[in-house]
Amino acid sequence: MPAIFQTIYQELCQTLFRQSGFIAAAEPFLRKLIPAHRAGLYRARILSITPQAGCLRLRLKVSRLFPAFVAGQHLQLFVELNGRLLERTFSICSDVQGLSEQHELELAVQIQPKGRFTGALPGTLRPGMYVHLSRPVGDFCFMSQQPACLIGAGSGVTPLFSMLSSISRLTQPLTFIYSFRGKERLLFAAEWAALQAKSPLLQLVLWDSARQGRLTPERLLGELKPDLQAHFYLCGPRQFTADFSRALLNTGVAEAAIRSESFGVVAPSAGETQPVSLQLGQHSYQLGGHGSLLQRAEQTGVTVPYGCRRGVCMQCLCEKTSGVVRNLLTGELSDAGSGRIQLCISEAVSPVKVQSVEISA
């Protein structure tokens, strides 16, 4: 029955307002009353901004309506930069109790000084300002019933830190390995001692790779000797998680006992043809050929909507979820995150993922 009401409500909103819902239709008025209101997003007030280890730690106050999250999940942070609403994905690094009790969240945003998004944040964000959040998503979640080994590198420690600090009482042995390069790159520097003091079952390894050398799978297995029966949680750059999961699988750890999440920007490399994956509705294609993304789609035999083929008509506009493209008209490079691109004037300069934004009526 509610499904029928839902359908009637949506049809009515489409008919009367040509919008998905009443809130979206009322947005122009709501924004006059509440300037920070954005339909479909959760607004969050910045409580404090603390630079630490090349990151900005943002403590945010969210409304009561913000949905609960599971430690390890991530969300999208939306910031309006020069009129443009830009977003990037970050893991929540605070504990779940902070949200349920004080309606507070924390994100550790790694700053890339040349990044179009994170590079602009230190100069833009101020305490008291509003930013916007999506709902938390992701299946990189902690199961507290089994012994566990959490291994994080660099800013990959953020979801693991949320997992660790969300545990109210540790009942199983837990190994936490955090590899960072140099004291000045140590995140959550003030919190580690208290966490260790709270749980005797926690074996905390803060691995300073500037002093101890790079943490490799061999050194992990040889020197740190983690319990191979434990569940493994890996988070770090793409190469890091790939190397560690391969090594763990080789020592006989079950595939189901390894969970990993990785991030990372692939440096644009010119000259060679980059792999492009195109998602159209239900179908996913790997594009061959060469030239613009539109040409490559056609050479692969994929039919995509297009019009002028000269960057005017927006018929071939697609959502790029990751990767860097070059605008063939201006030579301008896009940033590595998500954004709208026109296939006819875009060329991949790194592995690229695009999907159609066509929505049926």
Next chain:
Amino acid sequence: MEKHQSQQPDALQLHALAAELDQLLQTEKATLGAADALYLQRLVFWQRCCALTGRLGLLLCWFSWWWLLPCVLLLALAKILDNMEIGHNVLHGQYDFLRHPTLNSQRFEWDIVCDAKSWQRTHNFEHHTYTNIIGEDRDFGYGLLRLSDDLRWRLQNSWQLATYLLLSTFFQWGIAYHELAAQRVFFGKKKPGRFSQVSDLQLKKAFFTKARRQLAKDYLVYPLLCWPVAVPVLLGNFAANLLRNWWTSTVIFCGHFTEQAQVFQPEQCQNESRGHWYYRQILGSSNFSGPRWLHILTGHLSCQIEHHLFPDLPAWRYPALSAKVQQIAQKYGIAYNTGSFFRQYLTVLKRIWRYSWP
């Protein structure tokens, strides 16, 4: 008239023209940002205010029939702003860089019976790519009017002034049916070799869905919500739609069908350079001058030339660019067609009359 085209610039000049206009576009694009976001936000707010007060005001018509007049005007204004300054420009992708969740070229749907996606295919692609090329730009005369000697005279052309007035009155239905007519969905024989990205079934579905919603909104749901005054509200909505139709068609006819607007032959435009494309956009379009509110009511189609040169630049920036574009056009000896709104419209009527006869 278009028979006496001025000396066409050679390839080298066209190349320089393209470089100058590209440069102008790049400088303007570099300044895109918060100002555009603010403009769009304010515009949408005022448009919604007009719509809301207009619709609520209609409820009070039991008090005096004279109430209907200002309310109908407000509702018509809301529809005109929605279609022209917001809809037309948002659907061109002019504000896509703001990444607004609904005010973007992929999601926006407007208060007109034409399905936004269908309009994008015929307008953004066909009309903007093949502007005023005989036989390729179906917006030239909308397949109903003969506006150049390049088209064969037929008997029905002799009453085309009446056809024009009829088209103007039902303009929103004309636009909605435009793509279906091209694909011969309901009538006529399929044209061989005509390519379409969407099937006839999809076209029909989109057409009927949008038409059903629009008709239900103005002539069923809103009148019923105002039950005791359902009939005056229904009539008020009808009048607002009519005013909007007349206004939009008048503005749009001033864009490409003025006396001086030139037409092109397909063979002139095969494998054309970017410079020639720019050249054709300037000659095929015409501007008209007026105060700022007039520009806004036309969705800045009063700056049709600038719009055709830079279709994805936020339209409120066109008036400021027009002096520079005019300078560039003059430098290359390309006629820049502008005049008062009244004078331009008069030449449109003259042109429709002139080509009514062989």
